[in-house]
Amino acid sequence: MVVILLKRNFVRFLRIFSTMGILSSSIARKVAMALSALFLVFFLIIHLTVNVLSVFSEEVYNTASHFMGTNPLIQFAMQPVLFFGVVFHFVMGFILEIKNRGARQINYVKNKAGESSSWMSRNMLYSGLVILAFLVLHFIDFWFPEINHKYIAVLPEDPTRYFEELQVKFISPYRVVAYVLAFVFLALHLLHGFQSSFQSMGMNNKYTKSVKNFGKIYAIIIPLGFIFIALFHYFNQ
């Protein structure tokens, strides 16, 4: 309910904002999209780093999670920024997609799109939608119980609860499969998105080849890391 309300107001805000100037131009929208994407790219590194700790040590993972979950700077400054970044990226993505679809009213009878562009670049909407669906599941799994624990039910704080809460989620093979599939789509999304965000911000120079190569490594390593962690906990119950 809260999310729906927030989203509705956010779209309204975005509509007013987009007619106001800053986001009224197609290029400005793309730059905003790229900036939010790079912010999320940075966030994924932090998320994976904390998750990887769960593979090595239950204690360290609990300490790190407790810090992330209770530090006021992270909770009340970073988390809202992250929330805004995620919602902005999705809403702006949909706005751009709707506008782009409207730019061609009659489609080709025969179109060999694959001859000139990659599948990933043409299907960012669908890989994005899979990630959105995954986020719903991920919020149900971790975020809502966390909010309930801290602010709604106000249960006593136990700094050692996090590892067990994590492990319990990976008992079901269905959930593990859902997580793995979502990360595959995340990889597909990043394979185009990483280097695309640099192009959108006007960076295409002698470093572009390195950015593209780094982007490919990032797009494979990060999702692979998340897949490994999900499988690790499934097989180490």
Add this chain to the structure above:
Amino acid sequence: MNLTLKIWRQKGPQAKGKIVKYKVADISEHMSFLEMMDVLNEQLIYSGDEPVAFDHDCREGICGMCSLYINGEAHGPDKGVATCQLHMRKFKDGDTIYVEPFRAKAFPVIKDLVVDRMAFERIQQAGGFISVNTSGNTQDANAIPISKHAADEAMDSATCIGCGACVASCKNSSAMLFVGAKVSQYTLLPQGQVEASDRVINMVTQMDLEGFGNCTNTGACEIVCPKGISLQNIARLNSEFLKASLKG
């Protein structure tokens, strides 16, 4: 060779169009695609039918007038050429070839395969020029030193013939490769620097007004461009636009 053609026929801008099937026989592999279309039209005229309308002018790959979406690709299956330089040797005897107009909301169909590309002209008019004093005090362009690198890059951008294949191939019907090339060809030179900010803002504003989509960096435009205009032009357009916007 004998071919089956499936061509988009549309009587006028408001009329409903459809794909119509035609047969052409004894087509030489040395013919250009447009010559093959001429053969078809002669056939249609002899049989009392309306010939297929299509755009063409110089037929040597420089005017940017020919278009056509051939078998699912702008300017057909060959790379680095416009439709007029596409040869029939790229096809096989017995092939079925789909011929459609360039599709975009900003490129409405006028008749059959002819589309209105005046949107490009209006973008050019919005800023694709430099203001030069012509009252007798005109400075000789060659008097301004320009590095070889900048001159080469500007020339590469200036080779854009404005055919619209970038728009036709882009899944978003984005005109950013065209606008990027046109902005770059001036911005890279000292003569173009003076009006650089106004130019990029005005041309991008006009581009948006015409109803072109947003670039999502699929790179299709670069692949189909008959002149090999690179994606660097779009990045330059983005950075020039950002610079101009921040300057206010």
